[in-house]
Amino acid sequence: MLRLTKRSEYGLMALAFMAQSGQAYTSVREIVAKLRIPRRLLAEVLKDLSFSEIVEAVRGPGGGYRLTCPAEELSLARVVEVLEGAGTVAQCTDGSRCDLSPSCTIQEGINLVAQRVKSVLNDFTLAELSDCTTPRPQPVSLAQGLAV
Amino acid sequence: MLRLTKRSEYGLMALAFMAQSGQAYTSVREIVAKLRIPRRLLAEVLKDLSFSEIVEAVRGPGGGYRLTCPAEELSLARVVEVLEGAGTVAQCTDGSRCDLSPSCTIQEGINLVAQRVKSVLNDFTLAELSDCTTPRPQPVSLAQGLAV
DNA sequence: AGAATATAGCATGATTTTAGTGCTCTTTCA
DNA sequence: TGAAAGAGCACTAAAATCATGCTATATTCT
Ligand code: SF4
Ligand code: SF4
Numbered sequence: 115m116l117r118l119t120k121r122s123e124y125g126l127m128a129l130a131f132m133a134q135s136g137q138a139y140t141s142v143r144e145i146v147a148k149l150r151i152p153r154r155l156l157a158e159v160l161k162d163l164s165f166s167e168i169v170e171a172v173r174g175p176g177g178g179y180r181l182t183c184p185a186e187e188l189s190l191a192r193v194v195e196v197l198e199g200a201g202t203v204a205q206c207t208d209g210s211r212c213d214l215s216p217s218c219t220i221q222e223g224i225n226l227v228a229q230r231v232k233s234v235l236n237d238f239t240l241a242e243l244s245d246c247t248t249p250r251p252q253p254v255s256l257a258q259g260l261a262v
Numbered sequence: 263m264l265r266l267t268k269r270s271e272y273g274l275m276a277l278a279f280m281a282q283s284g285q286a287y288t289s290v291r292e293i294v295a296k297l298r299i300p301r302r303l304l305a306e307v308l309k310d311l312s313f314s315e316i317v318e319a320v321r322g323p324g325g326g327y328r329l330t331c332p333a334e335e336l337s338l339a340r341v342v343e344v345l346e347g348a349g350t351v352a353q354c355t356d357g358s359r360c361d362l363s364p365s366c367t368i369q370e371g372i373n374l375v376a377q378r379v380k381s382v383l384n385d386f387t388l389a390e391l392s393d394c395t396t397p398r399p400q401p402v403s404l405a406q407g408l409a410v
Numbered sequence: 411a412g413a414a415t416a417t418a419g420c421a422t423g424a425t426t427t428t429a430g431t432g433c434t435c436t437t438t439c440a
Numbered sequence: 441t442g443a444a445a446g447a448g449c450a451c452t453a454a455a456a457t458c459a460t461g462c463t464a465t466a467t468t469c470t
Binding site: 119120121152153154155172173174175176177 | 456457458459460461465466467468469
């Protein structure tokens with residue numbers, strides 16, 4: 115349906131939360147308390163993200179998760195890819211071929227679309243994602259002008 | 263999963279096919295024969311497209327479907343919207359609100375992403391979609407032309 | 411050492427979405 | 441009037457997604 119899964123959304127919400135929490139470790143408990151999302155599922159998502167080294171985990175008191183890189187350098191594409199696989203838009207866009215490809219006349223076109231969609235995700239950083247709602251003042255035009 | 267449904271793909275394939283068939287009416291039978299996709303499902307898709315006036319239908323011998331506007335003027339966005347609804351990327355992007363929106367910190371960001379994705383779809387016309395594969399003379403077309 | 415905190419790991423059931431299909435009716439053209 | 445072609449209708453099957461409980465292991469602090 116051209117939608118992100120909840121997994122991705124939860125993951126992004128959590129990451130955005132962490133991005134704002136500075137560089138301290140953030141526990142699942144905290145995130146769940148603030149964001150009101152299923153604890154168990156979030157835990158799994160974060161585990162995956164930790165496995166892919168998008169976040170690092172520390173156990174024990176005071177532990178939790180933390181971004182491994184600045185939010186400005188983490189693209190949505192990377193997160194989404196980890197959380198729901200490489201392919202977007204259609205099935206043939208991640209290398210795996212579909213039964214119809216021999217008779218499919220739009221394969222190349224679709225792949226082009228997929229590429230563009232992906233580049234949207236690639237150009238969108240976690241920083242931007244959380245900045246949109248961060249209680250920051252809005253010198254938006256300036257910031258954008260410089261950032262882009 | 264950020265994927266189009268089969269409905270959309272089938273629809274697009276069919277439309278692309280029609281775009282290449284000139285302005286003659288094309289029957290479901292023909293399309294199915296060439297494209298090897300489920301007949302019944304395609305019929306339903308085309309019915310929807312006809313309801314939304316993306317194609318027009320004519321019954322009876324020699325009838326079928328035909329694009330109502332030049333392929334250059336039909337955006338993927340329009341087709342996809344008809345076939346799988348307005349929302350993309352997340353649930354809150356089509357107006358309907360989700361339970362989490364009060365605590366969701368990324369809503370605006372996601373909406374921005376959705377907007378961009380949508381504009382990718384908006385800028386992509388059916389003409390482009392089929393052009394990607396059209397200009398290439400197919401080495402297989404001979405065999406196909408004779409076989410079918 | 412022991413208590414408390416927090417992630418890691420595991421399997422399964424419920425729900426939702428998507429895909430697929432058969433048959434009959436109506437319209438249109440020759 | 442007969443053949444072609446879309447219109448309408450309801451259901452089943454399969455897959456993806458969401459959600460959840462419990463135990464184990466690692467870390468820190470007292
Ligand atoms: S080959 Fe065609 S039908 Fe198959 S996934 Fe790609 S675009 Fe879709
Ligand atoms: S409000 Fe947040 S969680 Fe709900 S659909 Fe929008 S982005 Fe996703």
